[in-house]
Amino acid sequence: MRDEILAVDGGNSVLPASIEYKWPKLRADWRDCVLGQLDSGKLSIYDRSGVVADFEDSWSKLLDIEFSLVTSSGTAALHSAFYGIGLGPGDEVLCPTYTFFATAVPLLQLGALPVLVDCKPDGSFDAELAADLVTERTKAIVVTHMWGLPCEMTAILALADRYGLDVVEDCSHAHGARYRGRPVGAFGSAGAWSLQTQKIIAAGEGGVLATGRRDVYDRAQLLGHFNKRAVREMDTEGPLYRYATTGLGLKYRAHPLGVAFAAGQIAELPQWIDAKQDYANRIAEYFQRIDGVRALTMSTAERTSAHYALLFEVDPEVVEGGRDWLVRACNAEGIGDVDVPKATSPLHTLEVFQDPVSPVVKYDKECIRSSYPVADRLAARTFKISVPCAPRGHEDEDDRYLEAVRLVTEKIADHLSRQDGRSLRHSPL
Ligand SMILES: Cc1ncc(COP(=O)(O)O)c(C=O)c1O
Known part of the structure; x- marks a missing residue:
């Protein structure tokens, strides 16, 4: 088990060069x-x-x-x-x-x-x-x-x-x-x-x-x-x-x-969806080594996800600094794809739904008619990461991406397991 200084704290990043998931491939x-x-x-x-x-x-x-x-x-x-x-x-x-x-x-x-x-x-x-x-x-x-x-x-x-x-x-x-x-x-x-x-x-x-x-x-x-x-x-x-x-x-x-x-x-879509199940399982396994991190959008027996991305929730009571800290830490280690989905801010936070206008009518009713605690919680606590699909000819590239995710999550998990401060109640791996 390593105990290197995290890149977010001024250490060297675990990846020699930053890696982004490339899509679409230009086959x-x-x-x-x-x-x-x-x-x-x-x-x-x-x-x-x-x-x-x-x-x-x-x-x-x-x-x-x-x-x-x-x-x-x-x-x-x-x-x-x-x-x-x-x-x-x-x-x-x-x-x-x-x-x-x-x-x-x-x-x-x-x-x-x-x-x-x-x-x-x-x-x-x-x-x-x-x-x-x-x-x-x-x-x-x-x-x-x-x-x-x-x-x-x-x-x-x-x-x-x-x-x-x-x-x-x-x-x-x-x-x-x-x-x-x-x-x-x-x-x-x-x-x-x-x-x-x-x-x-x-x-x-x-x-x-x-x-x-x-x-x-x-x-x-x-x-x-x-x-x-x-x-x-x-x-x-x-x-x-x-x-x-x-x-x-x-x-x-x-x-x-x-x-x-x-x-x-x-x-090729059906094969990609199959490949994505396997990649998503592995990405979830890697991130869930970090205590307080949980995958939310895994497939179930009835619901086969296309895994456009995988959404994770970070418990701020377990990971000090919560989601924002973890995203910064992953980005600093070289995975740019770990990302807060800003464009998908819940609609009730956006002007056009708070005060709706239309080119054809004047509205006399509201879009917002309740509170939205679950969506607010997701907006505050989640990050997403792309899930590869290994299209023919690009399997190696996608495997390298997975390996990068493994290395980064392993470094962060190892580091947190040795820190009393950052991981507030981390159990040993
Ligand atoms: C959930 C969802 N709906 C609708 C759209 C709109 O698609 P487009 O950008 O092709 O107009 C997008 C794409 O960004 C999306 O993610």
């Missing part, structure tokens, strides 16, 4: 897909054809769902889902407060109001708390499978059934996650994924919506895919078909180069 075959698309000259795809159709077909197959629609971002996919289910002014939507704000902000574009709900201790949507916030205006529930861990969909669907609500799943962290063996995103009226550069399926920028409902798909096409696609794809008998040529003023088409980069990744 040769994915580059070739992009170059092939470029060479095709098709830098704008107006209808459902080419690489866009290939991506959508693969996505629908993966989800075992009828319709997929590639969009310019996850935010656009969520907006399309909300418009798709018919939300409008005055409607209320039960939303997690513990999520990234783009889960809820698109509702403002429709004049619908997000009503914020506290989370469970693992960060997932709490259907019981949500039930207390249902009013006669409530029309839908949106949930986020945070950090890749599926929400308890059985309870959420039961609540939705009880009040006749639509369910939208924000799966932006959860490509390939499964609940009771079924892929997330296919449980409710629509699923939405971001394909932004850090995401498990990465286009650089992009998104995708999936739905089993023809009406949702058609409305989503109308919102952002006017002219050729909407004209060719929408149900000609549907009530909104006459607007297909012009659409409704938005264009949410994705860039074909990004789609080409991402399309080839889909086939």
Whole structure:
């Protein structure tokens, strides 16, 4: 057992050079897909054809769902889902407060109001708390499978059934996650994924919506895919078909180069999710050698996490300086990926939910209708770290990343086990 001075206290860092988890990998075959698309000259795809159709077909197959629609971002996919289910002014939507704000902000574009709900201790949507916030205006529930861990969909669907609500799943962290063996995103009226550069399926920028409902798909096409696609794809008998040529003023088409980069990744997703289970187990084991640190988002028998990231809670009564100290200590030893998810501050702490505004209505109700102690606790005590997936050709790189995590956590755990001050009640390893 070493007892070196920690880098955060002025010692040498355990890693010779700082290491960051690299994603997406720029694999040769994915580059070739992009170059092939470029060479095709098709830098704008107006209808459902080419690489866009290939991506959508693969996505629908993966989800075992009828319709997929590639969009310019996850935010656009969520907006399309909300418009798709018919939300409008005055409607209320039960939303997690513990999520990234783009889960809820698109509702403002429709004049619908997000009503914020506290989370469970693992960060997932709490259907019981949500039930207390249902009013006669409530029309839908949106949930986020945070950090890749599926929400308890059985309870959420039961609540939705009880009040006749639509369910939208924000799966932006959860490509390939499964609940009771079924892929997330296919449980409710629509699923939405971001394909932004850090995401498990990465286009650089992009998104995708999936739905089993023809009406949702058609409305989503109308919102952002006017002219050729909407004209060719929408149900000609549907009530909104006459607007297909012009659409409704938005264009949410994705860039074909990004789609080409991402399309080839889909086939490998199931293997990546398997690999992530193993990496997540090892990362959890390494960090949990530090007394007072606990992994919150591990998979369970029913909930297979996509492990977009792994979330840990640090008990400040055990680790002096708590989460912030531990993050600084890991960063100083050379792991830049250990990080406080600042962009995912609980929504009730953000101005736009404290004093909601919409481009289309003046709100007469509040988003904040309860207190949020569980989300506040997560915001104060947790950090996250990326979980690798070892795509073919990059296994060694990801193993080196794991080894770096092992070395850093071992040094910190060893050090704390010898410090009375920092670790307030550390048990020997
Ligand atoms: C949970 C969640 N929802 C929605 C989004 C929005 O996705 P995008 O950045 O592609 O618009 C993100 C991505 O950052 C996200 O993490």
